Amino acid sequence: MGRPCLVLLLPLVVGLDFGYHHTKEMEAFLKEVHKNYPSTTHLYSIGKSVEGRDLWVLALGRFPTQHKIGIPEFKYVANMHGDESVGRELMLHLIEFLVTNDQHDPVITRLIDNTRIHILPSMNPDGFEATTQFDCFPPYGRYNANMQDLNRNFPDVFDSNNATVQPETQAVMDWIKNEMFVLSANLHGGSLVASYPFDNGNSVTITSDDISRTLDNDIFMHLARTYASNHAIMYEGTPCHNGDDFPEGITNGHAWYRLKGGMQDYNYIWGQCFEITLELSCCQYPPKEELPSFWNDNKIALIEYIKQVHLGVKGRVLDTHGKPIPDVIVEATGRRHVCPYKTHRNGEYYLLLLPGSYTLNATIPGFLSLLHDVYIPNGTANFSALQHDFIFPSKKPARIEPASCPTKPLYSRDYHKSTSATLKPPVNTLIFIYILYEVFR
Structure with a gap:
């Protein structure tokens, strides 16, 4: 394997010396x-x-x-x-x-x-x-x-x-x-x-x-x-x-x-x-x-x-009025994290994923989940992950309880199920009532 090169990089402009700086x-x-x-x-x-x-x-x-x-x-x-x-x-x-x-x-x-x-x-x-x-x-x-x-x-x-x-x-x-x-x-x-x-x-x-x-x-x-x-x-x-x-x-x-x-x-x-x-x-x-x-x-x-x-996908979770929804769990199906990955205060999420087909699951705990099928290209070529937003109905809980994050958890028994990078469910943009989101069983 030969040494890779990045031909677009220019030579370093001399300024900082090569030595140890206290x-x-x-x-x-x-x-x-x-x-x-x-x-x-x-x-x-x-x-x-x-x-x-x-x-x-x-x-x-x-x-x-x-x-x-x-x-x-x-x-x-x-x-x-x-x-x-x-x-x-x-x-x-x-x-x-x-x-x-x-x-x-x-x-x-x-x-x-x-x-x-x-x-x-x-x-x-x-x-x-x-x-x-x-x-x-x-x-x-x-x-x-x-x-x-x-x-x-x-x-x-x-x-x-x-x-x-x-x-x-x-x-x-x-x-x-x-x-x-x-x-x-x-x-x-x-x-x-x-x-x-x-x-x-x-x-x-x-x-x-x-x-x-x-x-x-x-x-x-x-x-x-x-x-x-x-x-x-x-x-x-x-x-x-x-x-x-x-x-x-x-x-x-x-x-x-x-x-x-x-x-x-x-x-x-x-x-x-x-x-x-x-x-x-x-x-x-x-x-x-x-x-x-x-x-x-x-x-x-x-x-x-x-x-x-x-790499992967990024976006926001909003209601129908364009208002951001924080603390929404957004993860790819089959890739549950120990502490669920959630949207931030401005409704943003980022998921690193390799190119391929995935089902994204956006869940408001105790309310609804949205499942969206997406195909993710290689975003590094364009310096941007795939942009994909979720729009929830305006009628939602007045307060969303953040998903719990155990201090000393063990992974669930089905941890190693659904680990394929390419997931192809039969339904696109399915909305269903959220029953129970568990990190552990």
Whole structure:
């Protein structure tokens, strides 16, 4: 398999040096970018670390300061483990690449036209600052200042996680709750592979080959393959020579090793956001002289992955007067989520789905469901998912009770039924009285 290329991307305009940027340098860079590109960037902090450092996020888009209906939200999170440093630097170079190529390169311009991109270069700035020894695997810096592993600190759907939620974790959880993220990736180091959910599991989700499958396994494998196949060498599968073997450069998280309290499972279950984990370097803290190679190896993959936010279908749920209806469950038949995916305050929904035929089910709990057959094309080519709205009768409950989201659920016994990507029911646009919507039986 030859190395893929994206011929429309222009060369990087030199500005940011290839080196490791500590907190003050990173803050200065982000502020300078926002100063130079105020109409397409928005710099904000989602909270502070244990030691009081801001968790800076730079948002890029035509409407960078707020969500715009129909424009999906995407995020990259790096440096969750403070000693895993490559992703942190790649995010700074990605920011520069995006702002300097906007209005010059058609791919980047359309990406910014149609996407709101959030980049958190360092989720664990305290850990990064504690990594004073330049080493392949530094002895310090992985944990935050309270010596907690942030990627074991999120609520877990399969096991009780009694760890005290850290300030950095809480900031990200609040961020996910307040935004409408559709797709995400978190950047790590220490291997070279794209890992997808579930990281944890139980007897219902774990298959005989030790994969913990989501009902969206086909989409997650596509997302992981998209990154790995567009990376210079990740797709080869065995680049680190440490005994790991990853066919096509991807792995199910649980099949690699079981992880409780991870961020990617949290995003998918509680955040209505598909997230994968990208391991980007065999060494966690490689010499700075190698950073240009890491950028060249990853830049195409970073762009191609963002484009996947335009897979599937998006739309609104409205009444006959055009008023948005929040808290309506909208999911593809056969793809029930642990926590039902619901419309937001403006009636919007987004579902990542591969091209094919599906039945979409929009349900107002206790009232009605609408079933619509749709054929979904590949939206990444046009930087837009399929637009499909649901119109409910105006007569509806005065108040919709939000669908429950268990704190420690188990999947239902029929979890693995109807997992085909192509579903063809016999009835188009069927309206029926909603009897009971259960996530678990």
